[in-house]
């Protein structure tokens with residue numbers, strides 16, 4: 140209990156910090172970030188893609204329980220749905236500070252351009268918010284009924300607990316079935332925002348949607364592990380060890396697919412030896428080599444760790460593995476941007492020149508006395524203000540998760556099993 | 572009517588007059604340039620680059636290419652970027668929500684974002700007190716959409732408009748009017764007798780990044796004898 144309160148306090152603290160940073164940004168403009176014209180999407184968009192990833196993963200886990208009947212994972216459907224709901228809200232909220240005119244956001248509804256993948260994303264992300272909310276809601280409904288809470292469940296007043304239980308089971312199952320395709324869709328479409336852009340060689344690949352899905356499954360499973368383990372501790376581990384091991388395996392396998400896709404993509408970029416493609420690779424391996432190496436090492440490490448029996452033997456190894464995996468995925472999201480923006484689309488081949496590929500300089504959008512306004516590359520690193528604003532989705536996710544976990548029975552029953560009768564509490568969470 | 576432009580690279584002397592008049596007539600804040608002129612292959616403008624062992628150079632002006640298949644318009648989630656009935660790709664400054672998707676999409680990197688309030692940026696740049704520049708009135712299209720205003724709101728995107736405030740009155744864009752080398756031609760691509768169609772029939776022309784299929788309405792006449 141104490142630990143959860145601590146998490147809630149931390150969440151609120153981060154929330155306040157990020158809100159103040161955002162207020163400052165609203166006043167000064169996006170100039171407080173280090174994004175500029177040549178590098179126009181940065182930490183916020185990377186964070187968005189990261190959260191969309193772990194959001195879909197959550198529902199993929201809980202849907203898999205119903206679709207493939209993995210009984211051992213059943214106790215985790217609630218925590219998976221909750222993590223999906225929290226992360227998709229987090230993903231949605233980090234888009235707000237990225238908008239130059241967030242005050243005009245209603246125009247998305249008034250004048251949607253259905254040709255824009257961004258509008259497709261608005262549609263699927265909002266459906267996903269509703270869906271994950273309903274998923275959490277229906278799973279908690281029987282508890283609320285039993286405990287006599289009247290939050291959003293007045294309509295169940297006239298029903299008997301058994302009837303409510305039945306509604307909960309049917310609807311949870313239905314949502315899981317609809318949820319899976321939509322979870323896959325939010326990835327596909329988030330990937331299409333990037334993959335449709337012929338001007339950015341790094342994004343323009345059909346592999347991207349499939350890769351987004353594999354990364355989502357891996358990071359979504361890792362997040363479920365992280366939330367469940369950190370709130371249930373040793374006790375939970377000793378009781379649900381095999382289920383945790385399955386989650387870790389799922390994450391490991393998804394990483395195998397991810398690495399396979401990445402590898403084929405790199406080979407295709409390299410093979411033809413077109414100067415544009417080679418420039419991309421040189422950005423990835425030289426200029427951003429350290430970051431990329433870190434991503435690869437962490438990804439391969441967590442994959443091997445989770446697939447070998449080593450990583451799943453104890454609470455600590457599972458926690459460490461999940462954290463490393465999530466860090467690796469976050470770096471992967473950043474690396475979506477660096478080679479994309481720092482290889483300028485308006486690069487011209489100048490035959491016979493020393494510089495075969497010449498990038499047409501771009502104006503920064505900011506005048507800095509004594510420094511060039513036109514650049515051929517922009518060493519983007521998030522500014523401090525940007526990092527503070529970027530805490531917003533993390534804070535929101537922490538608040539939602541810790542508040543829900545401390546108020547409702549989201550986690551598989553271990554502690555509650557002591558004071559309630561074990562059989563009743565475990566059956567209700569196991570059998571919906 | 573489909574307005575287009577032809578730029579003769581043989582005539583361009585790289586003087587950057589068009590850059591400056593564009594900037595000042597369109598009140599672009601410091602650090603923002605709708606129109607750029609550079610020396611391909613060279614790290615510095617007006618410095619020849621070594622080509623096949625010989626120093627050579629030519630100049631390439633680049634502003635919005637007014638694509639007929641404009642990625643910037645297709646990605647814009649709110650339809651702020653649109654093509655008007657004269658073929659000009661414009662930005663509705665009151666509609667733009669500042670998502671900057673178009674900056675990622677435009678292959679010519681001509682789109683410029685207002686990272687801060689332009690008035691503030693102008694203040695910081697150290698102009699003489701009270702100095703203001705640019706066409707002073709807001710300009711709306713036929714449908715009342717705001718396509719030009721001297722100081723754009725912070726957080727929106729802007730770019731070359733083909734000088735909508737002038738071309739709406741039948742005048743030519745300011746870069747065409749001011750070019751001392753007469754390297755720029757402007758007119759209606761739909762009219763077979765227009766000056767630009769005459770030129771395009773007589774001379775070999777190319778468009779930038781043709782392979783991307785954006786179908787620009789800005790054409791270039793290649794340099795036949797690069798300057799040394």
Ligand code: SF4
Pocket residue numbers: 634635636637638641642643644660676677678679680681682730785
């Ligand atoms: S050059 Fe760029 S901004 Fe202009 S129409 Fe083409 S894509 Fe749009």
Ligand code: SF4
Pocket residue numbers: 643646647648649650651652662666667668669670671672673674727728
């Ligand atoms: S920044 Fe403005 S013009 Fe560009 S895509 Fe977004 S809303 Fe459209």
